[in-house]
Amino acid sequence: xxxxxxxxxxxxxxxxxxxxxxxxxxxxxxxxxxxxxxxxxxxxxxxxxxxxxxxxxxxxxxxxxxxxxxxxxxxxxxxxxxxxxxxxxxxxxxxxxxxxxxxxxxxxxxxxxxxxxxxxxxxxxxxxxxxxxxxxxxxxxxxxxxxxxxxxxxxxxxxxxxxxxxxxxxxxxxxxxxxxxxxxxxxxxxxxxxxxxxxxxxxxxxxxxxxxxxxxxxxxxxxxxxxxxxxxxxxxxxxxxxxxxxxxxxxxxxxxxxxxxxxxxxxxxxxxxxxxxxxxxxxxxxxxxxxxxxxxxxxxxxxxxxxxxxxxxxxxxxxxxxxxxxxxxxxxxxxxxxxxxxxxxxxxxxxxxxxxxxxxxxxxxxxxxxxxxxxxxxxxxxxxxxxxxxxxxxxxxxxxxxxxxxxxxxxxxxxxxxxxxxxxxxxxxxxxxxxxxxx
Amino acid sequence: xxxxxxxxxxxxxxxxxxxxxxxxxxxxxxxxxxxxxxxxxxxxxxxxxxxxxxxxxxxxxxxxxxxxxxxxxxxxxxxxxxxxxxxxxxxxxxxxxxxxxxxxxxxxxxxxxxxxxxxxxxxxxxxxxxxxxxxxxxxxxxxxxxxxxxxxxxxxxxxxxxxxxxxxxxxxxxxxxxxxxxxxxxxxxxxxxxxxxxxxxxxxxxxxxxxxxxxxxxxxxxxxxxxxxxxxxxxxxxxxxxxxxxxxxxxxxxxxxxxxxxxxxxxxxxxxxxxxxxxxxxxxxxxxxxxxxxxxxxxxxxxxxxxxxxxxxxxxxxxxxxxxxxxxxxxxxxxxxxxxxxxxxxxxxxxxxxxxxxxxxxxxxxxxxxxxxxxxxxxxxxxxxxxxxxxxxxxxxxxxxxxxxxxxxxxxxxxxxxxxxxxxxxxxxxxxxxxxxxx
Numbered sequence: 001x002x003x004x005x006x007x008x009x010x011x012x013x014x015x016x017x018x019x020x021x022x023x024x025x026x027x028x029x030x031x032x033x034x035x036x037x038x039x040x041x042x043x044x045x046x047x048x049x050x051x052x053x054x055x056x057x058x059x060x061x062x063x064x065x066x067x068x069x070x071x072x073x074x075x076x077x078x079x080x081x082x083x084x085x086x087x088x089x090x091x092x093x094x095x096x097x098x099x100x101x102x103x104x105x106x107x108x109x110x111x112x113x114x115x116x117x118x119x120x121x122x123x124x125x126x127x128x129x130x131x132x133x134x135x136x137x138x139x140x141x142x143x144x145x146x147x148x149x150x151x152x153x154x155x156x157x158x159x160x161x162x163x164x165x166x167x168x169x170x171x172x173x174x175x176x177x178x179x180x181x182x183x184x185x186x187x188x189x190x191x192x193x194x195x196x197x198x199x200x201x202x203x204x205x206x207x208x209x210x211x212x213x214x215x216x217x218x219x220x221x222x223x224x225x226x227x228x229x230x231x232x233x234x235x236x237x238x239x240x241x242x243x244x245x246x247x248x249x250x251x252x253x254x255x256x257x258x259x260x261x262x263x264x265x266x267x268x269x270x271x272x273x274x275x276x277x278x279x280x281x282x283x284x285x286x287x288x289x290x291x292x293x294x295x296x297x298x299x300x301x302x303x304x305x306x307x308x309x310x311x312x313x314x315x316x317x318x319x320x321x322x323x324x325x326x327x328x329x330x331x332x333x334x335x336x337x338x339x340x341x342x343x344x345x346x347x348x349x350x351x352x353x354x355x356x357x358x359x360x361x362x363x364x365x366x367x368x369x370x371x372x373x374x375x376x377x378x379x380x381x382x383x384x385x386x387x388x389x390x391x392x393x394x395x396x397x398x399x400x401x402x403x404x405x406x407x408x409x410x411x412x413x414x415x416x417x418x419x420x421x422x423x424x425x426x427x428x429x430x431x432x433x434x435x436x437x438x439x
Numbered sequence: 440x441x442x443x444x445x446x447x448x449x450x451x452x453x454x455x456x457x458x459x460x461x462x463x464x465x466x467x468x469x470x471x472x473x474x475x476x477x478x479x480x481x482x483x484x485x486x487x488x489x490x491x492x493x494x495x496x497x498x499x500x501x502x503x504x505x506x507x508x509x510x511x512x513x514x515x516x517x518x519x520x521x522x523x524x525x526x527x528x529x530x531x532x533x534x535x536x537x538x539x540x541x542x543x544x545x546x547x548x549x550x551x552x553x554x555x556x557x558x559x560x561x562x563x564x565x566x567x568x569x570x571x572x573x574x575x576x577x578x579x580x581x582x583x584x585x586x587x588x589x590x591x592x593x594x595x596x597x598x599x600x601x602x603x604x605x606x607x608x609x610x611x612x613x614x615x616x617x618x619x620x621x622x623x624x625x626x627x628x629x630x631x632x633x634x635x636x637x638x639x640x641x642x643x644x645x646x647x648x649x650x651x652x653x654x655x656x657x658x659x660x661x662x663x664x665x666x667x668x669x670x671x672x673x674x675x676x677x678x679x680x681x682x683x684x685x686x687x688x689x690x691x692x693x694x695x696x697x698x699x700x701x702x703x704x705x706x707x708x709x710x711x712x713x714x715x716x717x718x719x720x721x722x723x724x725x726x727x728x729x730x731x732x733x734x735x736x737x738x739x740x741x742x743x744x745x746x747x748x749x750x751x752x753x754x755x756x757x758x759x760x761x762x763x764x765x766x767x768x769x770x771x772x773x774x775x776x777x778x779x780x781x782x783x784x785x786x787x788x789x790x791x792x793x794x795x796x797x798x799x800x801x802x803x804x805x806x807x808x809x810x811x812x813x814x815x816x817x818x819x820x821x822x823x824x825x826x827x828x829x830x831x832x833x834x835x836x837x838x839x840x841x842x843x844x845x846x847x848x849x850x851x852x853x854x855x856x857x858x859x860x861x862x863x864x865x866x867x868x869x870x871x872x873x874x875x876x877x878x
Contacts, residue, residue, distance in 0.1 A: 110824050206835040227836050248858035255860035362853050374856025385549050385873035396645040397666050401852045413840045414801050417813025419687040421694035434824035
């Protein structure tokens with residue numbers, strides 16, 4: 001998917017039929033109770049354990065083909081599914097079974113008038129389409145999250161992981177066969193044409209979840225009317241305020257950049273208040289250099305010892321690597337303005353001991369995550385306590401930020417009456433009470 | 440907008456600057472407290488009252504021009520803003536001021552570890568873009584909802600209402616000048632080019648709300664990457680079950696079709712269980728005919744006396760008029776399947792005295808509103824008790840159904856630490872507690 005085709009093909013008749021079968025199975029799945037869905041996840045995990053050897057063998061074949069094709073080592077690392085990794089993924093399926101049921105929660109309960117009662121309850125979305133690159137373990141995670149939340153899933157993995165994904169899906173479906181969930185609630189797409197046509201299945205697919213490169217996400221956003229849960233860019237900032245504790249700020253900055261530089265929640269730009277720059281920057285430059293981080297500074301930062309000069313493009317680049325842009329700002333407001341201009345509204349942090357500056361930053365920075373005195377690397381569904389994550393969204397509307405099971409549900413209004421008609425209220429013969437009832 | 444241009448122009452430099460000014464003002468507005476925003480709405484209402492004569496005069500000019508241009512009577516009726524209608528709209532602005540503040544609500548509060556506390560709070564979306572046809576009173580309603588929820592708004596009314604909209608916006612801005620909200624938080628677009636280019640203001644506009652014809656909504660959905668709150672179709676159904684109370688079902692059916700046939704929540708198709716068709720249909724045909732409703736039936740319905748035959752296209756047509764398609768179904772499942780195939784997931788109802796059939800319908804019909812023994816005409820923000828409505832959404836993801844102020848807010852995660860870094864947890868030196876804290 002790294003060089004997307006210019007146009008998205010119409011779905012084939014065969015794809016439409018398969019997607020309709022997923023939808024039918026998903027509608028039945030959505031009617032099942034909590035216990036049935038938990039049991040299905042247990043059966044999926046059991047079946048994965050039973051198919052352990054064939055899954056590992058399929059992955060070996062994928063790895064051999066990838067090596068023969070000269071795939072990049074980073075891609076091969078993501079493709080690799082060894083015993084411990086598979087066991088971890090299976091344990092993950094069992095953990096998702098233990099998460100609280102996201103369905104059937106009553107969010108609103110109002111008596112509109114005597115005998116006319118409105119409620120809003122959570123229900124599954126329907127069918128999610130998931131497009132991911134390389135990592136075959138994503139199939140297990142996403143399938144577990146989808147079934148737990150009552151949704152069908154159409155999955156498309158990278159071509160290089162085709163054998164692994166097929167073996168995993170076969171196991172998952174054989175597990176479902178030992179449950180009340182139909183095996184057709186999960187489907188695997190195998191060709192590139194199918195994965196592109198998936199983007200045109202509005203009415204059959206309710207949400208697209210891309211898990212891959214920025215280019216993949218952007219291509220999908222531009223080529224579908226189906227809502228997309230994800231984010232193209234993760235340009236996160238750490239602002240070191242005049243009133244920061246310098247050693248704490250440096251510890252946070254190093255973690256935010258180096259703990260896992262390829263993650264979307266790693267920082268790309270460090271903003272430093274000019275009043276603390278002379279104190280903070282020299283030891284920071286030393287520590288970052290020791291951690292193999294290449295620094296690129298604005299003129300003021302270079303004046304404090306940053307060796308390379310940043311260009312305009314640096315402020316809007318997601319390096320996903322051991323590179324960090326550094327800028328000295330005149331004050332908090334300049335930091336907020338810089339983040340507003342160049343940030344991707346993912347996660348941005350301030351280090352300060354000044355409560356006024358802290359609250360101003362937390363109120364004014366318009367990102368999904370706004371942090372005080374801690375690393376941006378905490379932006380993650382597991383770390384937030386959601387148990388599992390379908391992705392991180394940088395769109396403005398909810399679901400925003402790290403998205404757990406609740407991103408895979410929506411709600412429905414149910415109104416129960418006793419023959420109530422609108423004309424009685426329009427004529428003023430009856431009146432709404434709008435009395436809140438207990439949830 | 441009824442014959443949309445094939446391509447959407449790039450925003451002009453002037454439009455970009457105006458939109459950026461709205462965004463800057465909106466960011467400041469988003470920091471204001473509840474009282475400041477309530478006071479601003481009061482000032483807007485006062486200014487509208489002070490400008491009453493000039494607004495009514497501007498509307499008279501629009502009406503004269505519309506008459507000279509030979510506009511359709513229905514359009515002229517929507518365009519007309521007389522004294523009572525204006526007073527009602529001003530009262531509406533004051534009512535929106537009294538609604539509960541949708542901002543700053545804490546939805547989640549978790550201690551991730553000692554000293555590391557996560558919260559999720561509601562915040563404004565930022566800037567909403569509203570495109571509406573004719574009705575100038577919509578300017579007042581939308582502006583009030585936007586300011587109340589801390590959002591800026593870029594408004595584009597129909598060309599035929601240009602003078603009315605300009606007079607209203609001038610009053611609203613003079614009202615804001617007597618408040619802590621900047622007048623630039625509201626902007627009015629006047630040309631067709633600008634309204635099209637609005638669709639390309641991603642990054643400056645967070646949500647598009649179209650209020651107009653199905654063709655307008657569909658065009659907008661197809662031509663913007665900005666999320667769209669609205670619905671193209673409203674194909675609602677009433678299913679009269681075998682166990683329905685025939686006279687109650689007929690009363691509900693008449694209300695759902697005739698109380699306001701142009702509304703999106705009026706029914707377009709009546710589904711009748713074959714076991715009750717011989718009892719229900721003959722008096723229903725008589726009553727609908729007396730109410731000037733044209734009926735179009737499938738062969739079985741025609742066998743019970745419906746005069747005209749329905750074509751395949753009738754099942755997916757939103758008449759918005761006194762026309763109703765009628766189909767006899769073998770059972771509840773056929774009714775559910777018909778709604779799944781032809782419905783627009785807006786609002787669908789069942790009339791039955793059988794609790795099993797009722798619960799099956801309420802669980803299986805995948806629409807924003809699913810009703811039992813009452814008219815689909817209740818699908819409305821005011822009737823649901825939301826106080827005001829920005830629109831009705833038929834998308835699957837929230838906000839879904841009638842959308843009140845909460846559709847104009849999102850949330851943000853705030854994390855406060857004391858120098859916490861992710862590496863400590865990755866190394867197993869610290870552990871997450873994920874302890875829920877009181878909201």
